[in-house]
Amino acid sequence: MTFRCSLRFEPDKTKGPGYGLIVAGCPGFAEDPDALRCLIKNPSDGLSLGPNGWQPGDERLRPDAVEVSGETLTLSVGPAVVDNLELQAIYQMALFTDVEHVWQGGLSINRIVYSRDPSLLPNLELAPPKQEAKSAREPMPLPEIDTEPAAPSSLSLDGTPASAVPQSELLDLAERPKSYKSLILNIIFAILTVALLAGAGYFFYTKVLPKTDTTLEEKPVEVLKHEAADLPPGTEAPVKYAPDDLKGPKGLQVARDALKRKVEPETALALAQQLLAAPDDAKAQDGAFLIVDDLAKKGNAQALLLLGDFYSPAQPQRGTIRKDADLARDCYKKALAGGVGDAQQRMDALK
Numbered sequence: 001m002t003f004r005c006s007l008r009f010e011p012d013k014t015k016g017p018g019y020g021l022i023v024a025g026c027p028g029f030a031e032d033p034d035a036l037r038c039l040i041k042n043p044s045d046g047l048s049l050g051p052n053g054w055q056p057g058d059e060r061l062r063p064d065a066v067e068v069s070g071e072t073l074t075l076s077v078g079p080a081v082v083d084n085l086e087l088q089a090i091y092q093m094a095l096f097t098d099v100e101h102v103w104q105g106g107l108s109i110n111r112i113v114y115s116r117d118p119s120l121l122p123n124l125e126l127a128p129p130k131q132e133a134k135s136a137r138e139p140m141p142l143p144e145i146d147t148e149p150a151a152p153s154s155l156s157l158d159g160t161p162a163s164a165v166p167q168s169e170l171l172d173l174a175e176r177p178k179s180y181k182s183l184i185l186n187i188i189f190a191i192l193t194v195a196l197l198a199g200a201g202y203f204f205y206t207k208v209l210p211k212t213d214t215t216l217e218e219k220p221v222e223v224l225k226h227e228a229a230d231l232p233p234g235t236e237a238p239v240k241y242a243p244d245d246l247k248g249p250k251g252l253q254v255a256r257d258a259l260k261r262k263v264e265p266e267t268a269l270a271l272a273q274q275l276l277a278a279p280d281d282a283k284a285q286d287g288a289f290l291i292v293d294d295l296a297k298k299g300n301a302q303a304l305l306l307l308g309d310f311y312s313p314a315q316p317q318r319g320t321i322r323k324d325a326d327l328a329r330d331c332y333k334k335a336l337a338g339g340v341g342d343a344q345q346r347m348d349a350l351k
Contacts, residue, residue, distance in 0.1 A: 003027055005103035007093055009085070011113040018079035018115025022063070022107065024095055026071055031097040033066040038075065039094045040107065053084050079115040087112055248283045251275050255287030265300055272306065276318070285319030296331065301338025305346070308332045314349040325350055 005026045012019035022038075037060045040049040050059035063075035073095070085091070087109055094104040246254060258271055268291050275288035289310055295303030308331030309315045313323045329350055336343035 001100055002102045002104060005095065005105045007105045007107040009107055009109050009112070011082075011111060012076065015076075017113045018082050020077050020082045020085075020112070022075040022077060022093075024073045024075065024103065024105075026073055026095060026103040029068070029071050029073065029101075029103070031101055033068050033073070035097045036066050036073070036075075037062055037096055039096075040081070041092045043090075043092050049081060049084055051080065082112065083114050085109050085112055246275055246278070246284055246287075247281060251278075251281065251284030252287040252290075255290045259290060259294055265295055265298070265303075268295060269300070269302060272303075276306075279316065279318070282319050286321070289319055289321055296334075299334075299338070301335045301340045304331045304335035304338065305340045305343050308335060308343070308346055312346060312350060314346070 003026065005024050007025075008023050010021050010023065011017075012021050039058055039060055041047070041058075042049075042054060045054075047054040047056060048059045049061065050057075061081070064078055065076040067074040067076075089109050091107045091109070092104070093107040094102060096102040255271065255275060258268055263271075272288040272291040272295075275284045275291070278284050288306075292303040292306040292310070296307045308328045310318050310321045311324045311328035311331065313325055313328070315328075317323075329347060332343040332347045332350075336347070
C-alpha cells in the first residue's frame with residue numbers, strides 16, 4: 001500500500017559539511033526502522049542516486065541512521081548522498097520496508113552543505129541483492145514512483161551532468177568564483193552609458209532648446225547702468241529707452257530694475273506709460289503693472305487709475321492680468337478721491 005509523505009532536507013549541523021538530514025512525515029509508520037530503504041530519482045532524466053552518483057536503473061539506498069518519533073522519521077545521510085544533490089532541485093523519493101508499506105513524495109533541496117572533499121565520501125551501503133535476501137523473504141519489486149515536473153538540476157560535483165543540458169553548456173563549479181571579468185565590463189559599460197546620456201542632455205539643453213526669458217531679462221540692466229554712469233551721485237537717470245529696449249522680457253526686466261532702484265514716482269510713472277505704449281506686448285504690459293501696482297500701494301492717484309484699467313472688464317486686456325470688476329471699482333474710487341476726474345467715467349463704464 002502506498003502513502004503520500006512530506007519530505008524536507010536540511011544540513012546536519014552536528015556532523016558538519018557533507019552530512020544532512022531528510023525529515024519524512026510518514027503517516028501510519030509502524031515498521032522496523034532497520035528495514036527501511038529509500039529510492040531517490042531525478043524526474044528530469046529518470047536517473048537514480050547510487051554509490052557512483054546518478055546512474056540508470058533503480059538503486060535502493062540504506063540511510064546511515066534512522067530516528068523515529070511517532071510518524072516522523074529522521075534519516076541521516078552522508079556525503080555520498082549530499083554531494084550529489086543540487087540546490088533548487090526537487091527529487092522524487094520513496095521510503096519502503098516492503099512492497100506493502102511504501103511512502104513517497106517530493107524532496108525539495110533549498111539548503112545544502114557540500115563536503116567538497118572526495119576523500120570524505122564513504123562507501124554507500126546498498127540493500128542486499130535479491131539473491132541474498134531469499135532467506136529472509138521473497139524478492140520485493142520496486143515501487144512505482146509518480147514523476148512530476150521539477151526544476152532540472154545542473155551539474156554534480158564529480159562532473160557528471162545531472163540533467164539534459166549539454167555538457168558544453170554547463171559551467172564548471174570550480175571556475176565560477178573566477179568569473180568577475182564580465183561583471184567589471186558591465187560596470188564600465190554602465191558608467192560610459194550614463195556619461196554619454198549626460199553629455200547628450202547638456203548639448204540638447206544648451207544648443208537645441210531656445211533661450212529662455214530669464215536669459216533675455218538679464219541684459220536690460222546694463223542699459224540702466226549705462227544711462228546713469230555720467231550723472232552726479234543722487235541724480236536720477238531719465239527714463240528714456242529705445243523701443244527695442246522695452247520689448248518683451250527686456251521691458252519686464254526694466255520695470256523690475258526700476259523698482260529695485262526705487263526711482264522717483266514721476267520717473268516710474270513715465271516708464272509705465274512707455275511700457276503701456278505697446279498694447280500687444282504682454283511682457284511689457286506686465287512690467288507696467290508691477291510699477292503702477294507699487295505706486296498704487298503708496299497712494300499715487302494716477303497709478304490707481306492705471307491699475308483700475310488693468311482690472312476693469314470695460315478696458316482692453318493688458319498683459320496677463322486677470323479682470324476683476326470689484327478690484328477695478330475700488331481702484332477708481334481711490335483715484336477719484338485723490339483728485340483724478342477721469343476715474344468717475346471709468347466707474348460708469350463698469351455698470
